[in-house]
Every structure is written in structure tokens, then in C-alpha cells.
Amino acid sequence: QAAGAHFAAAERYVRQWLRDPTMSARRIADAIGLSERQLSRVLAEHGTSVPRLIARRRVEMASRMLRMPSYAEQTVEAIGLRCGFSSAAQFSRVFREQSGMSPSEARRYALAARA
Structure with a gap:
């Protein structure tokens, strides 16, 4: 049960700080009160x-964002x-x-589907 609560806490932290490129296992673990090793185990139990x-x-x-018309003027980068x-x-590879x-193909596909 605790692993589930820890996983949920890790997910919440990741969602909250998603836009921060410096997010790390150490920061997530510290924020939810686990060691990095414990965090790794909790995530492994959930297949990630x-x-x-x-x-x-x-x-x-x-x-x-790539599908939203409000971001159509922004570059993929x-x-x-x-x-x-x-x-x-990194964005393109991941x-x-x-x-x-x-990402460009995803955007074109989304735009074509809307047309």
C-alpha cells in the first residue's frame, strides 16, 4: 500500500515540475521522502x-500542445x-x-485530422 502512495506522490511531483529540465531522481526522492534507491524500487514495481x-x-x-490550435504558431522546438x-x-528522439x-509528423497528422 505504501508503494502505491509513494508512486502517486512521485507522479504528482513529476506533473508539477514537468517543465523543469533539471528534474532528477534525487529531487523527486527528496520531495516525497524516499532515497533514490527506494524511489527506483517503487517505480520498478509499477513497471517504470x-x-x-x-x-x-x-x-x-x-x-x-502539438494538437492545440493555440500552439499552432509555436515551433515544434x-x-x-x-x-x-x-x-x-532530445525532444525529437524521445x-x-x-x-x-x-513531433512534426504528429502535428501534421493532428492538423490534417482537423481539416
Whole structure:
């Protein structure tokens, strides 16, 4: 039960600080009162890791932004940076790994679906 509460706390922290590219396992662990090793175990019990959890949440946020008309004027790179990725290259690589397409392709697909 405690592992579930710790996982929920880690998720909340990640969502709150998602846009911060310096988010780390140490900061998450400190914020929720665990050691990094304990945090790793809690996340492993839920089939993930700190980097995977952060990447998944950032890609989810970026995907929503890429589909929103209010972000249509922003570059793909700007959206990636706004979502906490440290560079356009990192954004593109992680987005493709998670979604199977580039951020630009995702945006074009979303725009075409709306038309």
C-alpha cells in the first residue's frame, strides 16, 4: 500500500515540475521522502523508471500542445523546450521513441485530422 502512495506522490511531483529540465531522481526522492534507491524500487514495481516516467509525461504534454490550435504558431522546438526537454534533438528522439513518429509528423497528422 505504501508503494502505491509513494508512486502517486512521485507522479504528482513529476506533473508539477514537468517543465523543469533539471528534474532528477534525487529531487523527486527528496520531495516525497524516499532515497533514490527506494524511489527506483517503487517505480520498478509499477513497471517504470524515473527517466521513463518523466519522458512519458513530457511526451503526453507535448502531444496535447502539438494538437492545440493555440500552439499552432509555436515551433515544434519551442513546444519541446516548454515541456521540459533540454534540446530539440532530445525532444525529437524521445517523442519518436514514445509515439512512433516525430513531433512534426504528429502535428501534421493532428492538423490534417482537423481539416
